[in-house]
Amino acid sequence: MITVPPGIEDWACLRGPAAVLDAVHTRARRGHHTETGTLTTVVLTAEQRREVALLLGTRWELSGKPVRLQDLAAKLSEHHLTVRGLVEALHGEQIEPDKERRSRAQTEAAAERGRAATFLIESGVAAPAVERWLADTGWPRPGSGELQALAEQVATVITRLRTTSSGVRLAQLAADTLHDAHALDADRQLGRGVARLLAIVHDLPRPQRAGRAWRAAWAGAGVVCDGVSSRVLALNLPLTGESPATRLCRAAPGEPVWLTLRSLTGPWTAPAVDVFVCENPTVAETAADALGPACPPLVCTDGIASGAALDLLAGLATAGCTIHARADFDPAGFTIADQVLSVAPDALPWRFDVRIYADQCGLSGPHGTSGSLAAAVAELRVAYDHAGMPVHEERVLALLLSDLATESRSFD
Known part of the structure; x- marks a missing residue:
């Protein structure tokens, strides 16, 4: 690699010369000449022109003309340098034209x-x-x-x-x-x-x-695959079939039970009933305390939905169940809703819309018109970006229990 004289190296570090040499580097990458031509795209301030003129001379500075590479090459030749050689020495590597670089990369x-x-x-x-x-x-x-x-x-x-x-x-x-x-x-x-x-x-x-x-x-x-680490909380699910999950649900009416992927293996189905989905175990526990076996089927994801939760909801949707889903009003809650939609595209929102969110935040304005969970989530994201206030399920617990009580039914 060429050795750059200290004086030239100091000159190249000034803002004006640095702008000129950057333009030369760009020309080289694009495959253009670096020893001849005019740098018409380089706009220099008066101070930067003065800095460049330390090499090109006062006459060039006063001319107001752009830098001509042949003039720069002539001055650098006095120091046994070319324009391209100086730029490459300053960068510590040879300049590879973009076309060659792309070809090599391909x-x-x-x-x-x-x-x-x-x-x-x-x-x-x-x-x-x-x-x-x-x-x-x-x-x-x-x-x-x-x-x-x-x-x-x-x-x-x-x-x-x-x-x-x-x-x-x-x-x-x-x-x-x-x-x-x-x-x-x-x-x-x-x-x-x-x-x-x-x-x-x-x-x-x-x-x-x-x-x-x-x-x-x-x-x-x-x-x-591991079948016990992934789990979901369920209350009063009327599962039928031969899976362990069916037996677990049947054995504990009115009591929330944890179902794992392992327990959901084997054939199972469910009648086409309404199933409510929440995010937080507090909702499931409170519903069990208040309604017991009379509580309608409830699934709790316990945060971001696990594989077990999504498999369970997918099976319920396939069985013809109507999925009513909700989560916290925050980004994680919207992610959970998206997860539910990935396995139950026709899911409906359960107290999970702009009107409820606005009421809890004390906001005024449009309350949304969504009927599907997908539309509700889209509207909620806009409202949340505007308000930036999370609202957890526990804030609307009384409303949720009222809904569950209205829908309550007994299971054999």
């Missing part, structure tokens, strides 16, 4: 994508399945090395699965293969990477989260 990305595909194919996955997996938008863009690293890890797990007995638990597989029991969790990119590839191989729905599609993808490879 070549490197294609090469990395090819290496990623090779890892997966060598693990025994068919090429068409690998291409579908690579087309997934959830992976790192090729070119940084991250896609290759992910594919190599996915291939390691796939290879291990071919010699693992059916019925192995997911955490055990992760610990044995990757020395981290959580490495294949749904919130890890590697876990999603393996699960989505397995889903493609077995022609199953693409797993979005730790739910039914997630467990089905792993089950296709003989892997059992």
